[in-house]
Amino acid sequence: MQRDIFLIGSGQTRFGEWWDKSLRSLAEEAVNIALKNAPCTALDIDMVIVANMLGEVINNQAHLGALVSNFLPHTPPALRVEAACASGSIAIHTACALLESGRADTILIVGAEKMTDINAEIISQALMSAADSEQDQPCGLTFPGIFGLIAKRYMHEYGLTRKELNAVSFMHHHYSAKNPHAQFQNAISPEEVEKSPLIADPLHMLDCSPVSDGAAACILSTKKKSSYRIAASKLANDTVSITDRVSLTSFSATQKAAKNAYEEAGITIKNISCIEHHDCFSIAAIINLEDLGFAEKGKGIEWYTKPITSSLSSVTSINASGGLKACGHPVGATGVKQLIEIGKQLESTNTRYGLAHNFGGACATCCVHILENISAPSIT
Amino acid sequence: MQRDIFLIGSGQTRFGEWWDKSLRSLAEEAVNIALKNAPCTALDIDMVIVANMLGEVINNQAHLGALVSNFLPHTPPALRVEAACASGSIAIHTACALLESGRADTILIVGAEKMTDINAEIISQALMSAADSEQDQPCGLTFPGIFGLIAKRYMHEYGLTRKELNAVSFMHHHYSAKNPHAQFQNAISPEEVEKSPLIADPLHMLDCSPVSDGAAACILSTKKKSSYRIAASKLANDTVSITDRVSLTSFSATQKAAKNAYEEAGITIKNISCIEHHDCFSIAAIINLEDLGFAEKGKGIEWYTKPITSSLSSVTSINASGGLKACGHPVGATGVKQLIEIGKQLESTNTRYGLAHNFGGACATCCVHILENISAPSIT
Numbered sequence: 001m002q003r004d005i006f007l008i009g010s011g012q013t014r015f016g017e018w019w020d021k022s023l024r025s026l027a028e029e030a031v032n033i034a035l036k037n038a039p040c041t042a043l044d045i046d047m048v049i050v051a052n053m054l055g056e057v058i059n060n061q062a063h064l065g066a067l068v069s070n071f072l073p074h075t076p077p078a079l080r081v082e083a084a085c086a087s088g089s090i091a092i093h094t095a096c097a098l099l100e101s102g103r104a105d106t107i108l109i110v111g112a113e114k115m116t117d118i119n120a121e122i123i124s125q126a127l128m129s130a131a132d133s134e135q136d137q138p139c140g141l142t143f144p145g146i147f148g149l150i151a152k153r154y155m156h157e158y159g160l161t162r163k164e165l166n167a168v169s170f171m172h173h174h175y176s177a178k179n180p181h182a183q184f185q186n187a188i189s190p191e192e193v194e195k196s197p198l199i200a201d202p203l204h205m206l207d208c209s210p211v212s213d214g215a216a217a218c219i220l221s222t223k224k225k226s227s228y229r230i231a232a233s234k235l236a237n238d239t240v241s242i243t244d245r246v247s248l249t250s251f252s253a254t255q256k257a258a259k260n261a262y263e264e265a266g267i268t269i270k271n272i273s274c275i276e277h278h279d280c281f282s283i284a285a286i287i288n289l290e291d292l293g294f295a296e297k298g299k300g301i302e303w304y305t306k307p308i309t310s311s312l313s314s315v316t317s318i319n320a321s322g323g324l325k326a327c328g329h330p331v332g333a334t335g336v337k338q339l340i341e342i343g344k345q346l347e348s349t350n351t352r353y354g355l356a357h358n359f360g361g362a363c364a365t366c367c368v369h370i371l372e373n374i375s376a377p378s379i380t
Numbered sequence: 381m382q383r384d385i386f387l388i389g390s391g392q393t394r395f396g397e398w399w400d401k402s403l404r405s406l407a408e409e410a411v412n413i414a415l416k417n418a419p420c421t422a423l424d425i426d427m428v429i430v431a432n433m434l435g436e437v438i439n440n441q442a443h444l445g446a447l448v449s450n451f452l453p454h455t456p457p458a459l460r461v462e463a464a465c466a467s468g469s470i471a472i473h474t475a476c477a478l479l480e481s482g483r484a485d486t487i488l489i490v491g492a493e494k495m496t497d498i499n500a501e502i503i504s505q506a507l508m509s510a511a512d513s514e515q516d517q518p519c520g521l522t523f524p525g526i527f528g529l530i531a532k533r534y535m536h537e538y539g540l541t542r543k544e545l546n547a548v549s550f551m552h553h554h555y556s557a558k559n560p561h562a563q564f565q566n567a568i569s570p571e572e573v574e575k576s577p578l579i580a581d582p583l584h585m586l587d588c589s590p591v592s593d594g595a596a597a598c599i600l601s602t603k604k605k606s607s608y609r610i611a612a613s614k615l616a617n618d619t620v621s622i623t624d625r626v627s628l629t630s631f632s633a634t635q636k637a638a639k640n641a642y643e644e645a646g647i648t649i650k651n652i653s654c655i656e657h658h659d660c661f662s663i664a665a666i667i668n669l670e671d672l673g674f675a676e677k678g679k680g681i682e683w684y685t686k687p688i689t690s691s692l693s694s695v696t697s698i699n700a701s702g703g704l705k706a707c708g709h710p711v712g713a714t715g716v717k718q719l720i721e722i723g724k725q726l727e728s729t730n731t732r733y734g735l736a737h738n739f740g741g742a743c744a745t746c747c748v749h750i751l752e753n754i755s756a757p758s759i760t
Contacts, residue, residue, distance in 0.1 A: 002482055024514065055509070056437045060517065062509040063464040066744040069617040070624070077615040078745065079470045080462045084443040090459045094474060100481035102382055129435070129442040134404065137440065235457040237449040244450070364446040365458065 001264065002100040007228040007371065008221045009038020010340040015183040015214035015328030023052075023059045023114035024067065030217035030333075031071055031110055038219045039226070040106055045219070047104035048078035051091035051111035052332040055080075057126045059114055068110050077104075084130030084360030085280060087111065088216070088335020089367035095220050096233040105223040111336035112215035123211055127331075130361040132241035144208055146242055146362050147281035148200030153248045154283055155202065158298035162202055166190035167304040168282035169206045169325050176322025181337075183212050183328030193282075207282040209323075214330035216337040228343045231353065232264035232370040240364040251363035254291035258357070261368040262293075265353065269293045269313045271378065272370070273351035276338035278359045279323040288357060289318070292368075320345055334358060339369055346373035381644065382480040387608040387751065388601045389418020390720040395563040395594035395708030403432075403439045403494035404447065410595035410713075411451055411490055418599045419606070420486055425599070427484035428458035431471035431491035432712040435460075437506045439494055448490050457484075464510030464740030465660060467491065468596070468715020469747035475600050476613040485603040491716035492595035503591050507711075510741040512621035524588055526622055526742050527661035528580030533628040534663055535582065538678035542582055546570035547684040548662035549586045549705050556702025561717075563592050563708030573662075587662040589703075594710035596717040608723050611645035611733065612750040614638075620744040631743035634671035638737070641748040642673075645733065649673045649693045651758065652750070653731035656718035658739045659703040668737060669698070672748075700725055714738060719749055726753035 011033025013026050021029075027050070035042055050064040061067065065078035083090040088111035095107040115123055124142050131137060131146065154160055170190040176182035188206060196205040220230065236256035239245055262268060269292070277292065279285035286300035294313050295303060303318055321327040321341040324334060335358035342354035352373050359366040391413025393406050401409075407430070415422055430444040441447065445458030463470040468491035475487040495503055504522050511517060511526065534540055550570040556562035568586060576585040600610065616636035619625055642648060649672070657672065659665035666680035674693050675683060683698055701707040701721040704714060715738035722734035732753050739746040 022514070053442055054436060056434060056506065059513060060505070060509045061513040062433055062462060063511075063620060063741055063744060065463050065470075066617050066620045066741065067512070070619050070621075070744075075617045075619065078463075078617050079474065079615070081474075082442060082460045082462060083445050083458075090445075094459065094461075094477075097474075097481040097483050098477045100483070101477040102480070103477050125440070126436065129440045131443075132447070133439060133441040134402070235459070237446050237455045237458050239450050239455065240443060240446045241450075361443055361446065364443060364450075 005230040006226040008224045008226045009034045009219035012216040014181045015212045017116045018213040026215040027112040030215035034217040042072045045108045047107045049091045050080040051087035083365040086360030086365040087332040089358035093233045106221040110217045111333035113330035113332045114213045115211045135241035144200040148203045150248045151283035166193040168285045169193045172323040172326040176326030182322045184326045209325045209329040212328035212330040216333040227375040229372045231372040232261035234260040235367045253366035257366045257368040258292045265370040271353045274317045274345040274354040277357040342371045350376045352376045385610040386606040388604045388606045389414045389599035392596040394561045395592045397496045398593040406595040407492040410597035414597040422452045425488045427487045429471045430460040431467035463745040466740030466745040467712040469738035473613045486601040490597045491713035493710035493712045494593045495591045515621035524580040528583045530628045531663035546573040548665045549573045552703040552706040556706030562702045564706045589705045589709040592708035592710040594713045596713040607755040609752045611752040612641035614640040615747045633746035637746045637748040638672045645750040651733045654697045654725040654734040657737040722751045730756045732756045
């Protein structure tokens, strides 16, 4: 990082089905909470970055940067970024560059999505715009379909069983039951996952993250300080179409972004105490932990089936928010929520480093952030 | 500017109705030309930024950063930005910040839009997502409607006549007739403007920029040099809804962005020899020239009705590309095309400074760039 960038404020709505709220009111709710708990006023915000994927399609509202800028009395410069489900972390990455460039001192980042106003068929098609419209979409693939194929191949290559896979959503719901911002605040049994309706073999409904409404906002600053410093912000890409990949069972964009992030933060995975990763489908959770370096290939499931201890790392919590599956996945908000969650977890455990991993499509875009609690002791 | 950023390569498709080309193929065509004429290889590109407004709605394709990254063998980090019709310049602005931050040395920026595949009613509604979905859209307003109101008010306040307004599109077509990349390569008479179908009183069809397909790409670098340096990149915002404005006849976002840009470049308007400004409708052309400081309030039309000479500036060409009206307006591409055009005009006239002015909505987002031809003499 070229400058010290601090997370000085954050706010989020509960994720869920908000029939009585609009995209705008959700964003405004998150912004107001973030401003209220930050050591700055609205007038200190000198830039706004909005993360959103489907505003034009679902809400007939583009130009969301300007719209959110209008929440503030001085309508500061604003833009919107989009990288499908990675939009939230891309907004943070863009904010880091703007802060490092000196073009802004304090940036408000808002991720927001309002997805439940339309029917499942339309939302499924809209989300599929994150995949390749010439190579993937014409095959009739949907994202559950893509990750179903990935799960099938993973099972074939590494012998993962359907019973083992149940553990992923079981664990995410176990956590979300304690998260007041989570869409689902109920525990589920491993057996319930497998008994839920089949969506795209071998994935069942409870393997899939839901359609959600919600917003998350954070304020990053080089001028105002806090105990939470962005230690790394790295972005990497891969082919959009899965037909162009060498492998379906690991995501090279995660591997590249993570490697570069550890290097930028000057740490190894042994220093990290908590992770929020992009479990859009249960199978992704397993692949993510392997690609991030926390498990050997084929062993990612052990983070869910065995007590959390590993010779590789000091991680004590994984997706303690409930992850995308159980906390909910309002697309543009997810990457921002992850960073906020990592901040909370570092605070509550008084540990030093946490990692947020967010991707778009079948990991065609991946962004990894490492947050440092500078007042906590280092783990080595 | 924190660093010297050079425009080292550029490419564009002809703007028009490209029934046989896709959003992707248009973007690829522009990228290939830019790479071909830049003093770098594809592998030197260490970041990609895509400007696009309506990919999800019209082309069922979001995630365009990753898609364009896939044109390059090493799939560099990529993102997409959107600020309605200002998306192109916002992409350049974001690229400047990323270059200044040191996160990238050489960035490929691509603006692309494929708008002619759907009917006029749908495109009109889709474009209206740049306005306020809660305050403007429910009134039944369209963008021609909004600018029709603005034109009516301007005529009321400043006595502009319908006959005078004809001069704007006449002049833009006069220029575009010589531009091989322009959508319309035909001259029109002033009378034809007024005789074209009435769209939103007092605006006729030939007062309105068209629906267009096209792409424009440029490569900016801090590592490789050229004679063309970005001297300023400034972004400003205003309320999205016109119902929240103090005035309909000037755009404060243009005024702010321009003032800050002159300051960043360390010049006054007297140093500028050429302008590409955002003439989405003929009335906007007049307001833009006033807000940029090139005409007193109420006098902007004189740039179109009298020979180009002014005590205020040394400008010798305005919208020599044909502007949005006659060169075409594939939304995401426009801001990128403007910068490329300014480069060409500075080269052909061997002059020092040119200005690109691009806005979104009814100027709720405005971005002003000043390009400097460092090998040309200064005008003072």
